[in-house]
Amino acid sequence: MKSKAVKTKKKVTAAPKSRCGHRVTTEETTELEWLGGHNDLPPNFKRVEESDLKRTKFGSYHPDWIEFKQALVPGDPCYANLHLLIYYDGSGVAYQVDHYPEPGDPTVLWYTFSKCEHKFTAQGIGNCLRRETCSKCGYSEEIDSSG
Numbered sequence: 001m002k003s004k005a006v007k008t009k010k011k012v013t014a015a016p017k018s019r020c021g022h023r024v025t026t027e028e029t030t031e032l033e034w035l036g037g038h039n040d041l042p043p044n045f046k047r048v049e050e051s052d053l054k055r056t057k058f059g060s061y062h063p064d065w066i067e068f069k070q071a072l073v074p075g076d077p078c079y080a081n082l083h084l085l086i087y088y089d090g091s092g093v094a095y096q097v098d099h100y101p102e103p104g105d106p107t108v109l110w111y112t113f114s115k116c117e118h119k120f121t122a123q124g125i126g127n128c129l130r131r132e133t134c135s136k137c138g139y140s141e142e143i144d145s146s147g
């Protein structure tokens with residue numbers, strides 16, 4: 001049974017959208033300040049394996065924002081070109097193309113990050129419908145598991 005998240009509460013003001021539908025960040029946009037500066041790693045940044053992406057929004061949702069950073073990833077003395085896919089709940093997936101991988105190493109390196117490491121508590125609000133609320137930041141979403 002596949003869960004389907006329904007946005008019920010948006011913590012941020014939506015950024016303007018481009019003609020293709022992507023949200024566009026501008027100098028005036030402050031909703032992504034939590035990501036830090038261009039050379040900063042986003043909060044809760046972690047290296048993951050490709051198989052870990054199934055536990056993210058990567059496979060099911062279109063990102064609300066796309067950003068690019070050049071930052072130092074722990075263990076690598078060179079600045080990494082990081083492409084960030086950021087989702088409505090403040091979670092995200094980043095990837096880096098490793099142009100000089102060692103033999104046997106992956107060419108694309110994957111990472112996750114998040115504004116908050118959500119700690120959800122669930123509340124049933126209907127048949128196959130539950131509301132999950134983060135006790136840390138207050139973010140809330142409804143999950144319809146009816147199919």
Ligand SMILES: [Zn+2]
Binds near residue numbers: 136137
């Ligand atoms: Zn949270």
